[in-house]
Amino acid sequence: MTAPPLAPAPPRVVVWTVAVLAFLYYLTPIAARLAAGRPLPWSLVLLLVLPAIAALVALPWRERAPIAIALVIAALWVPSPGVLGAAIVAQESVARRRSLTSALTTGAVLIAAKVLELFASASGAAATAISFELALAIAGVVIATLVGLLASSRAQAQHDRESAEQARREAEASRINEARMAERERIAREMHDVVAHRLSLVALHAGGLVYRTNLTADEAQAAARMIQLNAQASLDELRTMLATLRGSEAPPEPPQPTLAELDVLLADAEDIGQLVTVTHIGDLEAVATHASRQSFRIVQECLTNARKHAPGAPVHLSLTARDEVLHLRVSNPLADLAIPDASGSRLGLVGIAERVGLVGGTLTHGVRDGQFVVDAALPWGAPAKEGA
Structure with a gap:
């Protein structure tokens, strides 16, 4: 969950109007004495003016470090009453950007300084x-605190309203997605029944032949x-069912590789520094597609x-x-000085067993004479468990 955003600062014109007007308010007695020609102790004037100007200069940093700036302004308020406006602005920043406890603490420090x-x-x-x-100082600090809070x-x-709206949209999207998935499953079940019916017709007419x-000759042709018509219709229905389960927004999956692409796989392995030697006996092109596909993934x-x-x-x-x-064997020496990669799900052999089982084959694996050996036998007489 993201942190709530900070409240925006008040307009600059408001900030500087408050700070400067309070400063000018405390300069009016000095201006009146100067206008009347009465002498002024310049040390007292500098003590009144310089801390107030320093407080105004510190105000631009109040958004980055509100508590630190408020404490600095509190220290400057002790010698000069002209810091009142800057103190009000700094206190508003603390109340707006920090906790209530921090706001009450800095407010008490500012009033104590006054x-x-x-x-x-x-x-x-x-x-x-x-x-x-x-009373003026207390009222200014209290009002600034209330405005910031x-x-x-x-x-x-x-922020709470936006979070609630986001949660509502996510819940609505989840509900729509669940409804969509339920409808897809319903359609898939219906198509399954249709495909089963058409395949039963294919089997019936094939049995008649x-x-x-x-x-x-005419009856056999009919x-x-x-x-042919029922097989084609079954294929179309099956494609529609798979597209329904996959979702309309998902792109069609590319054809799965077979042993015909084995050279590409071995070349990729050699490109990354893996040494692979291959021996094969028999015609690999004669291996049925379903067994060839699983064999490629096993290798x-x-x-x-x-x-x-x-x-x-x-x-x-x-x-x-x-x-x-198809008899398939992959062997490699056990790791010696190299550090094995511990990442991954450690389910590779489980996946291999699943693929061998899909074609009704057998699998053995283990350590033999310092080698880790995977032996698999994949018959391709009939793809009994794998959908084409």
Whole structure:
């Protein structure tokens, strides 16, 4: 969950109007004495003016470090009452950007600084003037605190509204997605029934061609035509069902590689520094597509496992196609000084077993004479468990 955004600062014109007007307010007695030609102790004038100007100069940094700037201004408020405007602006920044505790603390420090300033300059001043000055300072600090807290509260409320709206949109999207998936499953079940019906017709007419020997040429052609039409319709329905399950926005998947692309796989392995030697017996092109596809993925997974668990070790691949069975063996020496790669899901052999099982084959793997060996036998007589 993201942090709530900070409340925006008040307009600059408002900030500087408050700060400068309060400064000018405390300069009016000096201006009046100068206009009347009365002498002024310049040390006292500098003590009044310089801290106020320093406080105004520090204000641009209040957004970056509000508490630090407020404490600096509090220190400058002790010698000069002209810091009042800068103190109000700094207190608003603390209340808007920091916690309530921080705002109350800096507010108390600022008021304490004002009390010290009044005690330091109270000689000869009327009690009414001192009370007015203190009330003005307290009112300014309190109002600044309330304004900052209100801005912070409004920003938090806006953030909560946006978060609630985002959660509502995500919940609505999730609900729509669940409804879409449920509809896709329903459509897929319906198409499954349709495909099963059409395939049963194909099987029925094919059985008629097999067992009926008294069919005329026209009858045999009609039955073959019916088989062709139902097979084509079944294929179309199956494509539609797969597209439905995949989703309309998903692109069609490319054809899966077979042993015909084995040279490309081996070249890629050699390009990254893996030494692979290959021996094969028999015609690999005769291997049925479903077995060839699974064999390619098994070899790919074995090469990946060898790179992970025995980096730098040579790999030997043996392929033998005989009697409609592809015998596949991948072996590599065990890791010696190289550090195996511990990343990955460690489910490579599980995936290989699943692929071998899809074609009704057998799989063995383990350590033999210092070598890790994977032996698989994949028959390709009939793709009993793999959908074409």
